[in-house]
Amino acid sequence: MAETQTKDAFVKFDRVQKSYDGETLVVKDLNLSMPKGEFLTMLGPSGSGKTTCLMMLAGFETATHGEILLDGRPINNIPPHKRGIGMVFQNYALFPHMTVAENLSFPLEVRGIGKSEREEKIKRALDMVQMGQFGGRRPAQLSGGQQQRIALSRALVFEPELVLMDEPLGALDKQLREHMQFEITRLAHELGITTVYVTHDQTEALTMSDRVAVFDDGRIQQLAPPDVLYEEPQNSFVAQFIGENNTLEGVVKEMKGSDLCVVQLDDGELIDAKPVNVSKAGERTRVSIRPERVEFNKERLQPGAHLLKAEVLEFIYMGDIFRTRLRVAGNEDFVVKTRNAPDQVRLTPGQQIEIGWLPGDCRALDA
Numbered sequence: 001m002a003e004t005q006t007k008d009a010f011v012k013f014d015r016v017q018k019s020y021d022g023e024t025l026v027v028k029d030l031n032l033s034m035p036k037g038e039f040l041t042m043l044g045p046s047g048s049g050k051t052t053c054l055m056m057l058a059g060f061e062t063a064t065h066g067e068i069l070l071d072g073r074p075i076n077n078i079p080p081h082k083r084g085i086g087m088v089f090q091n092y093a094l095f096p097h098m099t100v101a102e103n104l105s106f107p108l109e110v111r112g113i114g115k116s117e118r119e120e121k122i123k124r125a126l127d128m129v130q131m132g133q134f135g136g137r138r139p140a141q142l143s144g145g146q147q148q149r150i151a152l153s154r155a156l157v158f159e160p161e162l163v164l165m166d167e168p169l170g171a172l173d174k175q176l177r178e179h180m181q182f183e184i185t186r187l188a189h190e191l192g193i194t195t196v197y198v199t200h201d202q203t204e205a206l207t208m209s210d211r212v213a214v215f216d217d218g219r220i221q222q223l224a225p226p227d228v229l230y231e232e233p234q235n236s237f238v239a240q241f242i243g244e245n246n247t248l249e250g251v252v253k254e255m256k257g258s259d260l261c262v263v264q265l266d267d268g269e270l271i272d273a274k275p276v277n278v279s280k281a282g283e284r285t286r287v288s289i290r291p292e293r294v295e296f297n298k299e300r301l302q303p304g305a306h307l308l309k310a311e312v313l314e315f316i317y318m319g320d321i322f323r324t325r326l327r328v329a330g331n332e333d334f335v336v337k338t339r340n341a342p343d344q345v346r347l348t349p350g351q352q353i354e355i356g357w358l359p360g361d362c363r364a365l366d367a
């Protein structure tokens with residue numbers, strides 16, 4: 001049974017730790033299993049250990065503790081070039097003295113692939129990134145975005161089963177970046193490639209990935225598909241890090257089963273919330289609610305919903321949405337986003353209103 005489980009995971013980090021100096025762990029007890037063909041993104045603040053994880057998987061760094069398995073086999077002792085992994089790292093540049101075609105030919109030659117097959121594969125890899133005309137150029141004769149597309153096709157040219165990308169779109173402007181995000185996921189899915197992608201851009205992570213691992217302080221704080229991550233953050237860090245979020249601080253007043261608790265906010269008001277990582281009365285908590293889940297149109301609220309007093313501080317018309325900043329229970333940065341619709345209320349600064357939400361949309365998290 002254990003063997004089948006290991007086989008199902010194409011990439012597996014098993015209790016992996018990493019320390020560079022023998023004292024501080026920059027990766028702490030990492031457990032992660034990826035099925036074949038998955039597109040997984042590691043997302044997190046600077047220094048949280050993302051690149052270190054990728055480097056260990058690539059074989060440029062070794063784990064201090066634990067084991068990394070590829071297709072069921074430990075890879076700790078296999079040198080990087082024998083792992084059959086395609087890589088696009090920000091500082092893993094193209095060879096400047098070679099033409100584009102020679103750059104792509106290199107990983108094929110290393111693998112002993114004959115000339116005519118090489119030419120065929122190179123053509124296909126360049127066409128994939130719409131760079132078929134550029135085989136004869138040197139990297140210096142290409143724009144930054146074109147170089148990144150070549151780096152991508154070089155990582156894919158030998159049809160690796162696993163591709164690692166560390167902020168591959170960092171240097172690109174917004175438009176090209178969005179185009180490449182689409183291109184990368186399309187290629188990965190078309191070719192059935194298992195991908196580990198690193199970024200600190202949350203939109204990129206949410207739009208590209210099957211699952212996202214949110215890193216902080218050397219640990220995975222949550223590993224989930226994008227919609228779950230956004231809608232059901234497991235702790236305050238994830239709630240704050242992913243998307244825009246409102247928080248109100250208080251104390252758990254009463255637990256009412258596994259789906260409901262009453263929180264007394266610091267200004268004395270009582271609200272209902274979904275207990276996520278609080279378990280008993282008296283615990284301090286931070287309740288979290290997304291800006292688009294707040295309602296000030298009472299007709300749209302369920303009867304019995306707690307309403308809170310709020311003062312409008314700012315109302316911004318943004319075309320598709322209205323963005324309202326409120327003072328709620330002492331928080332002056334409470335943001336509400338409402339869709340621009342003919343019946344939607346427009347507010348003015350200074351106005352006193354009442355707001356509410358469904359208890360399930362309000363999550364009681366760690367303080």
Ligand SMILES: Nc1ncnc2c1ncn2[C@@H]1O[C@H](COP(=O)(O)OP(=O)(O)OP(=O)(O)O)[C@@H](O)[C@H]1O
Nearest residue numbers: 020021026044045046047048049050051052053200
């Ligand atoms: N070669 C190294 N020697 C010593 N410490 C290192 C080395 N590489 C990284 N570190 C440290 O390990 C920690 C994790 O670094 P890592 O590069 O994995 O973070 P990251 O999540 O990729 O950050 P960023 O988003 O800035 O790229 C940091 O505190 C960093 O200073």
Ligand SMILES: [Mg+2]
Nearest residue numbers: 050051052166
């Ligand atoms: Mg990094």
